[in-house]
Structure formats: C-alpha cells, structure tokens
Amino acid sequence: MRRTRSEPREDWAEKVEAHGLAFHRTAHPEHLPRPYWDESVHYVFEMDEVLALEAVVEELHEMCLQVVEHVVTTGRYNVLGIPDWVAPLIEESWRRRDPHLYGRFDLRYGGDGPAKLLEYNADTPTALVESAVVQWFWLQDAFPGDDQWNSIHERLVARWKEIGSGLPDDGPAHFAWTNGDETGEEVMTIAYMQQTAEEAGLSGIAIAMEDIGWHPERERFVDLHDDEIRTLCKLYPWEWIVSEPFGRSIPAAPTTWIEPIWKMVLSNKALLVLLWELFPGHPNLLPTYLNTPSDLTSYVQKPLLGREGASMRIVTPDGSEQRTQGDYGAEGFVFQEFCALPDFDGEHPVLGAWVVDDESAGLGIRETSGLITDDTSSFVPHRIPV
Template sequence: MRRETSVPRDGWQEIIESQGLAYHRTAHPGHLTRPYWDESVHYSFTMDEVLALESQTEELHGMCLEAAGHVIATGRYRDFAIPDWVAPEIEASWRRGDPHVYGRFDLRYDGAGPAKLLEYNADTPTSLVETSLIQWFWLKDVHPGDDQWNSVHERLIARWKELPLQSGPAHFAWTNMDETGEEAMTLGYLQETAEQAGRTTVAIAMEDIGWDPASGRFLDMERRVIRTLCKLYPWEWAVADPFGPQAVRQQVSMTWIEPLWKMLLSNKALLAVLWEMYPGHPNLLPAYLDGPRDLPAHIRKPLLGREGAGMRVVTPGGVEETGGEYGAEGHVYQEFQALPGFDGWRPVLGAWIVGDEAAGLGIRETSGLITDDSSSFVPHRIVL
C-alpha cells in the first residue's frame, strides 16, 4: 500500500460532473482549498493486499449478521436506543429475511497488518458514485493497464435482478433537506442500476410520499401504491417521524431498501456487541457501552452519529472533540488507534458489501484524527 502523486487530467472537474459527481463542489465545506475529489494523489495496492481485504470484509459482514441475530435473540434493543414499540417489527423483519442490498465498512488499514473495523454504514451509506463510477473512469484514463477493487456496478445490477421485489415500480426517494445534491445523485445512480437490471422505477421526494388511511398504504404523487421503497433516509429518523408507526408496520406489505433490521447494523452499539462475541478478533478494536474501562486511549462515538460529528478522542496527549447534535441517544467507547499517516494524510478505507459479497473500495483522507465532511475522496489502483 503506497500513496502516490499524479497530474490531474485536463478539465477533470467537467469530466467528473459529466459522470455523475455533480455535487463535488457543494458537498464539501467551501472554505477548504483541497477539492473533495482529489486525483492529484492515489493509493496503490498489490493484488495480495486486496484479496486479503476482500476476505476480511466478508468475514466482518458475516460477524455483523451473527451479531444482529444475537441482539434479537437476547432482546438488547435498549443498548441500541431503539424504542420498545419498534423492537417486535425489527425481529419480524429479521425472521422474514427481508432483503438487503448494500453497505460500507469503514476500516483502518496500513498495509502492514489486518484491517480494523471503525464502523459499519449499513443503512444509508454514501460515496457510492465516487467509488463505483468516478474512480473507475479515472483508472481507465490514467492507468489503463492496472486494475481496481471495484465490481460495485456489476454487483448492484445482479443484486437488483435477484431481489424478490413486490409488484409495481420500485420508488427511489431522496429528501428535500439535502441541499448538496449528493443524496439525489446517489439515489439516481441506484435507480439507474435497478433499471439496468430490468426493474421499473420511479423517483420521488420523501416529502411527497402520502399516506392513505382508507387503504392503509403509502402512495406517490400519482396515487400509486408504493410497494418497494429505496431511501437514503435513516431508519432512526423515520421512526421518529409522525408517520413512523405506519412505516414500521408496513414491513410486510412493502419492500424497504434497506430493511428495518439494518437499524441494528447501522448503530455503533454494534461495535461493543461484536467485541463481546469475538473478543480479540484481529479485525476488531475493543469497544464497550459502559465506558472506556482500561483503554489507555479511546474514542467516544455517538450511537447514531454521522460524518464524524460528536466524537471525542481521549489520549495520554490530550483530548480532541468535534461538534454536533448527536449523543443524546448514548455512546460507545472504542479503543483509539490513530489512522496511519501517509505524507501527512490519514486514509480511511471504505469497503463495500453488495448482497453478502465484498464489492469494492473507496478511500477518504483527512489531515486530522477524525474523518468528517472536510475529508477528500481519492482513487486507488491495483498495480499489475
């Protein structure tokens, strides 16, 4: 694993915008001088490194599924700040095997030892367009003789083909709260892969979904019954909405992507449950729900935090915190291992799962200790 420099392509901004990364200017804090998509650098890997990461990612995914089953069997929903009334529907969703599509593991990896799980973005993962499309086209333009860990596009199409969706069009819903366009473009890309799989689709804003009390069903703007809904709207938000009870209890008559049981995997309490079930596992960091215990350095993470908000890093050298409104739901305390440094920058590896198989890699870099919305996405290649 090496960090290498290269000359950006002429007109790279227009190139990536034409390929779907229309939000690279808006989804990044405007005061930053470094662009969100930065192709002046990239990471190179050997095939052996990538094969090892693939295997570890799939093992982690299997462990997470086992952990979800354990939480349901033991009824540990309060550790996840899940309301009591939602718990029976999560269990029912799990027992039915409601289908899932994708997720992204965030990993610490330095090329010298096993990857370490930082968190699992299992419900509403982003950076999908960058991973699947933008860095692939970069590779073909700049390093056409090399390879890339990237079968995301093909696997998404295959996954949509095999899903047992309900009749009628699949609806893809963004929220008008997204001012950057990232959510709309990500859902647009997911919608495109579903169409390439032969599915009929409809785009809709979450705010335009209606509820029909007579039929007890959700409807779109043309009063069509919504039978399949793919969203980037977190389940913890949906549960708290006025129509949350209807959404939760529509699990039988609708297919939700991602399903309700993913609430257990997208919650950072999962980290502590994994450590209880697999203590000392080489791909895990010690994590606890009741405090840092004897950890000499730890990071306190809100159970439902996003984009690095509400984090608190405690080391013998001091304390570093990020702002944010998360944390009222509770925290998990995970051993802190600083991200590895490459030329003063620290990468987080985003390893994608589609279905139950490892599918690709996206990398974001930060100059600090915590990856947040100021971090840049950089491409990678496998040197052949």
C-alpha cells in the same frame, strides 16, 4: 499499500461531474484549498493485499449478521436504544430474511498490520458514486492497463435482479431522498441506485421523502399521484423514519423497504460493542464499550447514531483531547479504543470497503489531515498494478 502522486486529467472537474459527481463542489467546504475529488494523488495496492482485505471484509460482514441474530434471539434492543415498539418489526423482518442490498465498512489500514473496523455504514452509506463509477473512469483514462478493487456497479445490478424477482410486478419501485439535503449528494446517490435497478430490469420513480403520504383507508404509503409505494429504496435513516409521525404506520403497510428495518441493528455504533462482546480479541476489531471507557486510557467517544464525524470526543495516548461539534448523543455513546490512522505524507486515509449482498465489492478511500474523517476530507482513487 502506498501513496503516490499523479497528474490530474485535463478538465478533470467536468469529467467527474459528467460521471455523476455533481456534488463535489457543494458537499465540500468552499474555503478548503484541496478539492473533494483529488486525483493528484492515489493509492496503489498489490493484488494479494486486496484479496486478503476482501476476506477480512466478508468475515466482518458475517460477524455482523451474527450480531443481528444475537439481538433478535436475546431481545437486547435496549443496548442499541431501539424503541420497544420497533423491536417486533426488526424480528419479523430478520426472520423473513427481507433482502438487503449494500453497506460500507470503514477500516483503519496502512499495509502494516491487520485492518481494524472503525464502523459499519449499513443503512445509508454514501461515497457510492465516486467509489463505483468516478474512480473507475479515472482508472481507464489514467492507468488503462491496471486493475481496481471495484465490482460495485456489476454487483449492484446483479443484486437488484435477485431482489427484483421477489418484488411485486404490478408497479415501479420508488427511490427517495430528502429535501433537507442541500448539497445534492443524496439526490445523485439515489439516482445512481435507481440507474442500477433499472439496468436490472426494474422500473423506478424518484420521490422526496417529504412527498410520501399515508392513505388511511387503504393503509398504504402513496406518492403524489396517490399510487401505492410497494417498494421504497431510501437514503433516509431508519432511526429517523421510526421517529416520524408516519413511522407508526409501518406495521400496517406491505411496503418492501430497501434497506430493510433489521439493518437498524447494524447502522448503530453499539454494533461495535456487541461485536467486541461476541468476538473478544478478534484481530480486526477494536475494544469498544457502551457508555463507559472501561479500562481504556485513550479512546474515541462516538454517539450511537452520529454522522459525518459529529459529536465525537477523542482522547489520545498523550492525554490530549479533541471534540467535534454536533447535536448527536442523546441516545448514548460508545467508547472505542483509539487507533491512530496511518500517516501517508501527512494525510490519513480511511478505507471504505463496500459489501453488496454478502460479498466484498470494492473500495473507496477518503483522506483527512486531522484525526477525524468528516465533510472536510477528500476522496482519492486507487489502482492495482497488473
């Protein structure tokens, strides 16, 4: 793995916007001198390195599924702060094997040792459009003879075909974002999800979460035309859904949810605690504890349900401390051993390794000049020399 400089394409901003990254200006703080999409640099991997990382990702994913089985079998929902009334829904969903679509592992890796799991974004992962589409077109323009760890689009279409075979054939799937997203990132991401589903032969309708209604007589979720929502693919976290007034209606409705409710177990950072408990000493895990640093002298304190690096506290080996703003943490914290991100020319990459269904699917890289990957970080492409 190495970082190298490259000449940005002429009119690169218009090109990435044409490929769906319309939010690269709005989702990134305006005062930063560096753009969100930065193709003036990129990372280079060797094929054997990628194959090894793919194996790590699939092993981690399998371990995560074992954690779901463990939680369902033992009833340890309290570790994750999941409400009691939600636990039976998770168990039923898991036992039915409700289909899941995708996820993104965030890994610490610099080419000098085993990849370390930082967290798993299993319910509403973002950076999908830039990972699946935008960097692929960059590769075709800039390095057409090279390869890329990227089969995300093809795998999403294939997975939708599998999921679609089990969905009701008398109505379209609905694809939902929230009006609370002011950057447009959710709208473009869910629109891309709808596109992959439609390529797989499913019909789709876009809808805002705020426009979903509940029909008490029919006991069905409905759209603005009072049509039943039979399948809902959403970019709205499950922990928010179950806390909404309509959340209590979920058990009565036959709606198929993408992602399914059993993913609440995986979209919670207490997953990291359970992974370390079930697989202690695993080379791709960092020691992580619930609500206590235990014997850790340097650590990252993360809220169970935090997002975009908010409400975090970092204690480094030299004893210095750094905090980020945010309102998360009422549900508790995990304490994960501090593992400094690799340093490439003063920038620190985090590898976002994608899973579609149960298989490794691709890579997106975000860089930060600080200790935490947040909304000030930039996305950079990668390639594999052929």
